[in-house]
Amino acid sequence: MLLNVSYNNKEITRKIDEEVGKPFTLKERFALDGIGSPKLFIVDSSVEIKNLLILDNNTNTCNIELRPKGIIIRFRSLLETFGLIIPYYKFTLYKTDLGLYTIYRDQYFIKIKSDTKAIQKFFTKLLGYRADNAPTNIEDL
Numbered sequence: 001m002l003l004n005v006s007y008n009n010k011e012i013t014r015k016i017d018e019e020v021g022k023p024f025t026l027k028e029r030f031a032l033d034g035i036g037s038p039k040l041f042i043v044d045s046s047v048e049i050k051n052l053l054i055l056d057n058n059t060n061t062c063n064i065e066l067r068p069k070g071i072i073i074r075f076r077s078l079l080e081t082f083g084l085i086i087p088y089y090k091f092t093l094y095k096t097d098l099g100l101y102t103i104y105r106d107q108y109f110i111k112i113k114s115d116t117k118a119i120q121k122f123f124t125k126l127l128g129y130r131a132d133n134a135p136t137n138i139e140d141l
Helices: 010-020 026-031 047-053 117-133
Strands: 002-004 040-045 061-067 070-077 080-087 092-096 100-105 108-113
Touching: 002 010, 010 070, 010 080, 040 047, 047 070, 047 080, 047 108, 061 117, 080 100, 092 117
Parallel strands: none
Antiparallel strands: 002 080, 040 061, 040 108, 061 070, 070 080, 092 100, 100 108
16 A cells, blocks of 8 residues: 555554554564664665656655554655555565565565665564564464
């Protein structure tokens, strides 16, 4: 789900909280050693996101916020902030050669350059949190 999250709209906040859960408390953020990613540079994206990113001439960057049931990828276009809301059950991550990560949700995808240790450490934390808190699959029983 791709949403404009620039403004404090109760209906959009409710949709986001239903999809990925309410934000972590301060105590949980300290326990996780932070819930936000470093600045991530976007290399490629799906058509819907690319159409938003080409509206201005700024460098295409984004960041990822961890939530209890998913992640939010935020990026800016013009003076608006957009969020790609991805619950863990629709989250797919591929690591390709040359240090690129591709994040998928349905028809949306964002390809991110992973050129620092901090970015790789964040994705390790993300995958670990998802594995620890995902519901049990029927195949695991």
